[in-house]
Amino acid sequence: MPRSPYGAAKLAVEEAIGAAASIGRLGAISLCLFNAASRTPFGGTPSPLALIPQTVAAGTGRTPVLAIDGDSSVLRDFVHVRDVAAAVAAGLARTPPGGHHAYNIGTTPASELDVLAEVGRAAGRAVPVQHRSADETDTSYLAADTADTRAALD
Numbered sequence: 001m002p003r004s005p006y007g008a009a010k011l012a013v014e015e016a017i018g019a020a021a022s023i024g025r026l027g028a029i030s031l032c033l034f035n036a037a038s039r040t041p042f043g044g045t046p047s048p049l050a051l052i053p054q055t056v057a058a059g060t061g062r063t064p065v066l067a068i069d070g071d072s073s074v075l076r077d078f079v080h081v082r083d084v085a086a087a088v089a090a091g092l093a094r095t096p097p098g099g100h101h102a103y104n105i106g107t108t109p110a111s112e113l114d115v116l117a118e119v120g121r122a123a124g125r126a127v128p129v130q131h132r133s134a135d136e137t138d139t140s141y142l143a144a145d146t147a148d149t150r151a152a153l154d
Contacts, residue, residue: 004137018100027095034077034106034144036084052078055115059123066127070134072113077106077143090153103153106144 002008014030021028037052058066087105095101120126 014102021100024098027097028100029091029095030102032104034079036081037078051115055119055127059119059127065130067130069132073111075109075111075141077109079105079107083107103149104144104146109143
């Protein structure tokens with residue numbers, strides 16, 4: 001039961017993909033990626049929506065401050081891009097024609113406070129943070145249930 005227009009759109013697309021795959025000519029997988037994380041490319045600009053690169057930029061002084069909505073206690077699931085790539089490869093290898101499966105791809109639930117502490121430890125200084133008002137529509141806990149994914153994709 002999607003709780004947002006974004007979730008409803010994702011579900012509609014998954015249903016359309018499943019309908020197309022049911023014809024039997026192709027197989028399909030839908031991978032629900034949680035927060036994919038990696039190093040920002042050398043010289044690249046971190047996405048304003050990606051917590052880890054933004055925190056690293058503020059922790060290393062490349063940006064003056066990290067703006068965070070709320071008190072930093074929200075929990076999110078982070079997954080390294082190498083794990084995402086492994087899931088894509090495994091999914092493609094295990095998807096027979098006529099089948100469609102959706103899998104959650106995530107690995108490490110952590111709060112924004114956890115990310116701030118880890119980046120601060122690595123940088124040798126506290127990450128400068130500016131707290132803004134919390135977004136009332138934001139959920140406080142969003143982590144992947146990967147039991148089906150691990151069983152199906154190893």
